[in-house]
Amino acid sequence: MNRFLTKDFLSGLMFVAFGLAALYFGQHLAVGTPVRMGPGYVPRMLSLILLALGVVVCIVALVSGSEPVERPKWKPITLVTLGIVCFALLFERAGLIPALIVLVMISSLAGEEFKLTEVIGNIVVLSILCTIVFKVGLGMNISVVQGIW
């Protein structure tokens, strides 16, 4: 099993997967001829090359070995992604400040230390800063708190 859980083998697989996906989702595009290329000509060419490179990377990884993949820590990546998604969902519906509070709260949980007072301080400073820079300074068309400002 360890032979397959290496950086190179898995990246080869990733390239193969992307190549196949591009072929699949691009199959309806007309390829055309070399003189009159259709919209699908270059995508088809690129996906096939990517596919081939992926296979080469996989084979080389199996034959000559490669570094094992570090075990990922799920907490930071999950919380950071979740924070950004929440920000995206809240930003237009609730406004800058609520979205900011949720993002900073969630992403602060991703670190090793979490002190509520510090996080609240961070939120206050960032709220003031962002309001001044983006709303007042750059005059961006955003609402600070939806329905109020």
Added chain:
Amino acid sequence: MDLLDNLVLGIGVAFTFQNLTYALLGCMVGTLIGVLPGIGPVATIAMLLPITFHLPPTASLIMLAGIYYGAQYGGSTTSILVNLPGEASSVVTCLDGYQMARRGRAGAALSISAVGSFFAGTIGTIIIVIFAEPLTRMAQKFGPADYCSLMALGLVAAVVLASGSITKAIAMVFLGLLFGLIGTDVNTGAQRFTFDIPELSDGIDFAPIAMGLFGIAEIVVNLERHLERGGAIKVGSLWPTREEIRRSIPAILRGTMLGSLLGVLPGGGPTLGAFSAYTLEKKLSKNPGEFGKGAVEGVASPEAANNAAAQTSFIPMLTLGIPSNAVMALMVGAMIIQGIQPGPEVMTKKPDLFWGMIVSMWIGNAMLVIINLPMIGMWVKLLTVPYRYLAPAILLFCCIGAYSLQNSTFHVMQVAIFGVLGYVFVKLGCEGAPFLLGLVLGPQMEEYFRRAMLLSRGDAMVFIERPISLGLLITTALLLILMALPSIKKAREEAFQEEG
């Protein structure tokens, strides 16, 4: 003389109040992110790209350029004072800079690196001025086939010089090229890989992608590693001794030369310049044993080299429209946002922008010496800000920046998606830079490829029949073959091991 006319034009543009302000702003931001570990110029420029919508073209490019070379100055400060490289390009400065600091010579190390950087920046700027025109004139003779081959060479060279595994890096380039195709096909109007999402029909925006790949992924990795900070060291006197000056002058000259040369190469840039300069100094030194124990040459030369390379890496971007590293790819993006197609036309059609930007780089370098030396205390204080405050702030600025691209939360979601993808890339040891280069060059390269093939009536031989194109392709092939040779392959792997 043309050259003088151009410089006068540039000085006129750069010395307006507005452009001076943006140069200063860029340098300040650059120094700031250079000092702060955990955020680099790529992520910062990506974050600020949307804001440049609101600025005039010249001002925005001046500011972004300032961030890039400002980061080279700021990065050395942290390397010397706390043994933490703020930027990849100042990793080698840690080796001897921190040792000098421990012997109480921190001030001297800082001022030598600042003055060396300034000198190198000046020379780098002069080199741009001298080479910009001939290169541009040459580029104007290029046909579509030649351009296509030139881009191929640029991409391959970038991969060969800048990353670990070549096959993986080339695959990353192709992946980037594929992502670059997303959107409406210009020739036929067909929707490609848009999945019926209206936001994608204009093509994929690379600012959110760069933020995800270089900003978010980096934050996550730093959070995993639990970034530690050392205590700051006293700066001491800024004046170097006579002996230190005598030893650093030739080192600065050598570093400047090597850095300028390596900066022009595709895939080159500050990091490569600094590493090579350090190796060169060690080889040339009469007592190599001193290196790693506080040799002043080990600070002076790499610092000069990284700054010279930061300047000269603008040359291929400004004259040919071909970015040589990830930061330059974003500069191309910034130009496109402003409606300027990068390439040889920039100099002839927008001389004020072109020369104004070049002169402002020199002004920026002068500003940086002032920002960095007398204000050193302020930057040292910033070092004590813990990462747990910074990470959420960087995330927040990425999100707001992505939103303001087109006032749509779709782009914020894109940041999240590419953050995850970037994390996967890091875990699998795949480089983000080749991906970004492919992404930026993809649409243009397809255009040139299709035009060349149409002109030659579908005959792929056109790439070999045109002498310029043939020459470029042969160079590309030679590079690839060279790298596959066992002896070079081994030496190259060792070199990258040292870096890591």
